[in-house]
Amino acid sequence: MSGRRGPARLGRGALGALALLWLALPLLPVVVWAFSDRWAFPAVAPQDWGIGGWGAAADAGLPQALLRSLGLGLAVAAVATPLGLMAGRSLGWRLTRWPRLVVAMLLLPLLLPPVAVSMGLDVVLIRLGLPELLAVVLLLVVVAVPYCAYTSAAAYARTPPALEEQARALGASARQARLRVVLPAMRGSIVVAALLAFLVGWSDYVVTLLVGGGRLVTGPVLLGSAAAGSGNDAAVAVTALATVTPPVLLVLLVLGLGRTRRSTATPVGEAS
């Protein structure tokens, strides 16, 4: 029996290594380039290690671009999360008479290519004179609402509506029952919904570029323009690394907090 387990374990280990290689390999050149001053072809390793690319990226406006990305992500999360929560409550607790219509409407922003919606909206904005920043936020909110709605719909479905009814029966107003009883009971899912909305704002490229008219330079927009033609691989890699690090850390932080909370709540139930 143990003789068979050896090769099986070896095979699983090899598959695991291949899986990690598939997931990590594409990011490897970016990490290496970000700390290289000279890496001429065809050398496999850089000839000169260094942080020259960081200065070049900073000179190109990377810190300001990241701050704009942060602001955009926070603005999208601030608007999309409550809208998504309301829609999620309606779906999760079956409060709507038209659940299929609501689901279909929420699917729409995921189905329509962002280029098409942005292009049409850009034409309208020129006529209305609406500020570009407001339009970008509005469009990204529309993209983010479905993610928030589906995340919170699942959370509401797991939370008994009796919780709110009991709070109301004990004299709480509708607002108090939601803010002090229901929402705290599902705060983990609300954090995930807000995180998803933030990621939509932080990561967007084409909507910001098209509707923002090239004047709203965020991290991804700066990276897109640098990758398309700067020729400075080190600065491009630094911009990519700086753009990807905050969302990755945020996801890992939320994942870590989620695991900690679960293990604190149910120490026996945690799967090995």
Added chain:
Amino acid sequence: MTSRMRGSGAAPGIVTITLVAGTGMVAVVTTSLGLMPLYGEPVLSTDGWRAAAPDLALGIRESLLIAVPATLLSAVVGLLLAGLVLGGGGASRPVRVACLVVLAVPHVVGATAVGQLLSDGGLGARLAGSDGSWPPMVGGPWPAATVLELAWKESAFVALLVVAAVGPGHRQRMEVAAGLGARPWQRATRVLVPTALPAVGAASLVTLVYALGSYEVAALLGRAAPEPLPVLAFRLFGSIELTDRPAAAAAAVTGSVLALVAASPALAALPRLRLLAGDPRGHA
């Protein structure tokens, strides 16, 4: 459910989506028909469509050439990754964390990274040697790098969706199958795969629609011609010739129709989406 619990419900979110997405789509359709020119009088015309027609056919083909292989590859790799995570061995946690990291990577970063890996001067070509044997994967005759970037990012999405859908009760199902004498390969093919297929199908549909509408990956990694529809639409939209705008809008409308047609199986299955509609049977 008491009537006083109804509140404002989904209306604010739905109204926002309808207003913004609806306005955008109506405007892009009317632009394609010459009814919203940047300058001059609106005149109903199919000039934009006729001007874009040759590129539209090539654009549809290129979009499908990217989206279909990327979707199939991400489904297969995503299922394998999910199998490793659900398997519970030593690789389970690192693979799950790596999937989450990849999921958080913006596509423009992914495209840049894949470019630095697969281009003529990239890490792959360096490892392969300087004899020129490295195939032209970025900007070459086939959109290989574009497909691989989309498959890479979306395989993590497929894996996490499958883990979320199949995870509850997976261990018990595998234990029962093992108790009945099923070998590891049989457990994978006759228990894991059939239970994971609905989630793989749903994730693949999302991937297909996303890949059809994606701009930045093909713009950074794809060949100059023919262009997939979003790249074609974006290029024409930025053209200095104002007459190109209706053609750009025609390409954008074609891309939207293609995405809606691709998603039509999911839309037809909408009545069965009990989980999203809040039917408690969906959470058993």
